[in-house]
Amino acid sequence: MWLHLLVFITTFCFMEFMAWFSHKYIMHGFLWVLHEDHHKKDHDSWFERNDAFFIIYALVSIGCFLLWQYDIFIYGLAIGLGILAYGIAYFFVHDIFIHQRFKLFRNANSRYSRAVRRAHKMHHKHTGKEHGECFGMLLFPLKYLKN
Template sequence: MWLHVLVFFTTFFFMEFMAWFSHKYIMHGFLWSLHADHHKKDHDSWFERNDAFFIFYAVVSIGCFLLWQNNILEIGLAIGLGIFAYGLAYFLVHDIFIHQRFKLFRNANNRYAKAVRRAHKMHHKHIGKEHGECFGMLIVPLKYYKN
């Protein structure tokens, strides 16, 4: 039981590194064509090509559930739930809180919320794939916690 809890939280926190890595080296690298519309909206659709990245992590999470269900990987459920929980947190923070794709959490103004917004704003000031900063999501550099 405790192993599964530990694996869940380890997976959740490891996903912040994966988000940073895939954002910096994949989204701003060889798959910029999918991510570019997130930095410079060039369409009228509510959906973005960038949304395809959620599908990748959803498939990995579902794969872990299936490995667990078929008794191939005992900790597969904990890993799959950790990936899912991070994806949900990412969606809530990035798509709802920051980009307001749904009009919720508009009045969140605590220190952490302001720091997340500042860091993401600095990331989006670059509309090209080069010269980016702040590629993570939930862990924000201390310099963005200014008052």
């Protein structure tokens, strides 16, 4: 039981690295065609092509659940839940809190929440795929923690 909890927590933490890596090298790389509309609002739809990345990570999580369900991989449930938990955190922090796709958490004003917003704003100041910065979501350079 404790090992499964450790795998879950490790997976959740590892997903921050995966978010950074895939954002920097995949979204701002060969799949820029899907991510570009997140930086340049050239559409009227609430949905973005960028939302396809949610589906990719959801499929990985579901695959882990299935590996566990069919007794192929004992830690599949813990890993799948870790990916799912990070996806939920990402949705709340990135889509709701930062981009206000739903009008919630508008008054959050802690030091951490201001830093998350600053770092993400610095990421979005670059509308092209090159010269980006702050590719993570929950972690960011300490310079954004200023008061």
